[in-house]
Amino acid sequence: MHGETWGTHPLRLAWRALRLLYDDLFPFVGLSLLTWAGGLSIVLAWPAWIALHEVARLAIEGYAVHSRHWRTALRTYFTRAWAVGGITLIVTAVLVSNVFFYGRQEGTLWQYVTVFWLWLLAFWALTALYVAPMTVLQEETRPWHLVRNAFYLAALRPLHTLVAIIWLTVVQVLSLIIPLLLLVTPAYVAIYTTLLARQLILDIQRQHPPPPDTSENGGT
Numbered sequence: 001m002h003g004e005t006w007g008t009h010p011l012r013l014a015w016r017a018l019r020l021l022y023d024d025l026f027p028f029v030g031l032s033l034l035t036w037a038g039g040l041s042i043v044l045a046w047p048a049w050i051a052l053h054e055v056a057r058l059a060i061e062g063y064a065v066h067s068r069h070w071r072t073a074l075r076t077y078f079t080r081a082w083a084v085g086g087i088t089l090i091v092t093a094v095l096v097s098n099v100f101f102y103g104r105q106e107g108t109l110w111q112y113v114t115v116f117w118l119w120l121l122a123f124w125a126l127t128a129l130y131v132a133p134m135t136v137l138q139e140e141t142r143p144w145h146l147v148r149n150a151f152y153l154a155a156l157r158p159l160h161t162l163v164a165i166i167w168l169t170v171v172q173v174l175s176l177i178i179p180l181l182l183l184v185t186p187a188y189v190a191i192y193t194t195l196l197a198r199q200l201i202l203d204i205q206r207q208h209p210p211p212p213d214t215s216e217n218g219g220t
Contacts, residue, residue: 008199010163017192020056021184024065028187031055031070035186038074046085047078049190054136056190060198077135083143084135088128091147095121126154126161129168132190133197157200164196 006016021028031052038048054073059065099121102114130150140146154161168189175181 006195006199008157008160008196008203010160010167010196013195013199014167014192017188017195020059020191020195021188024059025184027065027067028055028059028191029183030067031065032182032184032186034067034070036182044074047074047081049186050077050081050084050132050135052186052190053132053194056187056194057133057136057198059191060195073136080135080141080143084131084146087143087147088131091124092128095124123154126158126165127151129161129165129193130154130197133194137194137198137201153197153200153204156204160196160200164193168192 006013035048035052038044038051051070051073054077055065055069058069063069095117098117099114102110102117105114127147127150130153131147134140134146134150134153138146138149140149171181171185171188175185
């Protein structure tokens with residue numbers, strides 16, 4: 001990843017993401033529409049979403065945005081996107097079903113069990129924020145490892161993640177109030193989440209650098 005950093009404050013990054021969106025506004029409007037269309041087709045839903053994150057990554061790295069980047073990413077990430085998306089859907093379904101199942105049981109013990117599953121579901125919502133960005137930010141190709149890394153990132157920076165989710169909720173509400181914003185909402189969410197994940201990864205790497213490789217210097 002490019003070394004330039006803008007810090008990790010979620011709200012400052014929200015403004016940075018808005019500027020990146022504005023710089024390539026018309027291409028991102030088109031890409032948002034393509035992503036909406038992909039979602040309606042079901043088959044292209046996850047690949048289209050991941051492809052938009054790849055274009056967002058390119059914009060963050062300073063590249064000019066073009067629709068051909070989205071088409072290329074759609075082909076490149078098609079299989080991986082559905083593998084990661086499948087894991088995400090399965091985990092979500094399991095957590096939600098457990099919440100409803102135990103929530104219908106009577107007794108104090110089952111109430112505690114329900115709260116436990118609710119906490120797991122809430123933390124999974126934090127984790128899910130990074131699943132798509134991780135897919136394009138990391139060279140790792142194993143879907144489960146990408147989901148695991150998203151889990152680690154949410155666990156290491158829970159406050160950043162919580163603020164980001166609150167902000168994205170505000171964005172979604174604004175999009176419902178002002179439907180015109182739906183033309184750019186997918187692109188903005190992709191840019192923002194990718195930028196946030198990128199900055200958090202860079203910050204963690206700076207704080208926990210890998211040990212120096214001494215194999216070439218005769219180290220033991």
